[in-house]
Amino acid sequence: MFGMIPFVKMAGRGLGKIFKGKDAEDALKKEVKDLGLAKDEIDIHVDDNGKVSVKGKGVTQEMKEKIILAVGNVEGVGEVEDGIEASDDAPASEFHTVVSGDTLWAISKRYYNKGSRYKEIFEANRPMLKHPDKIYVGQVLRIPADNAESV
Template sequence: MGLFAFIKEAGEKLFGTGEANAAAADPAAANARAAQAIHNYIVALKLAPADLGVSFDAAKSLVVVSGTAPDQATREKILLAAGNVAGVAEVENRLSVARAEPEAQFHTVARGDTLSAIAKKYYGNANQYPAIFEANKPMLSHPDKIYPGQVLRIPPQA
């Protein structure tokens, strides 16, 4: 359980430009559409457990995710997928884990960061960047495609 903070202006653009006007007219419907878009994104990444629940509150910029993840890594990837969406400032974690494992750390990418620099910071060795890249697949498609404000999963060292 817990609340995870994200940078609201950074992330995947899942909501259209007309969403703000629609939200003013019918906030409940706009929240439902946004929740469905986030749910569909998690499904497209092949991370969604069968019982995945997603809700969104635009007034609070809050996503709530629930369900049972098969393992800790999938749970964390679901949280990151939901949070690394433009318009989302916080993700409330109501996911349980079928198989308990050590938790990873999270790192918010700053301007000028590279996976190598992040690996050096957390592991003491820049050549460990592939571990961070692998831990963030399928959200990352290439080690060089990170952006300021993005939150990454930093797995415990093996």
């Protein structure tokens, strides 16, 4: 488990003007479902301060991370509390918060020492990312563990 994952509250996809309570929970559940990440075993709760708790089981480590990012990269969410039990023992990814000047190439170079591996980061963040050039400051991305076979 990751524990508490911080997000930039003022960055991300806007799903509504008021982001708390049942309306926010419904909006996040819809977001997860629309991205094809929905699992019946996942429960999402939003408190009045923009803290989201996700709980459940029956999803892979990859799916768990994508669900966390799908709900965290929403405007109004300041942090996500991870309570999801992964159904496999795949290594956890690192999370990277995009800063001004970042590109997937530069991020790939930082984490993998090879910019040309940016496609791995792009694929690891689909379906949330639609194009490798469409990242924004404050967005949190999955950086999968470096796999020697990919080098």
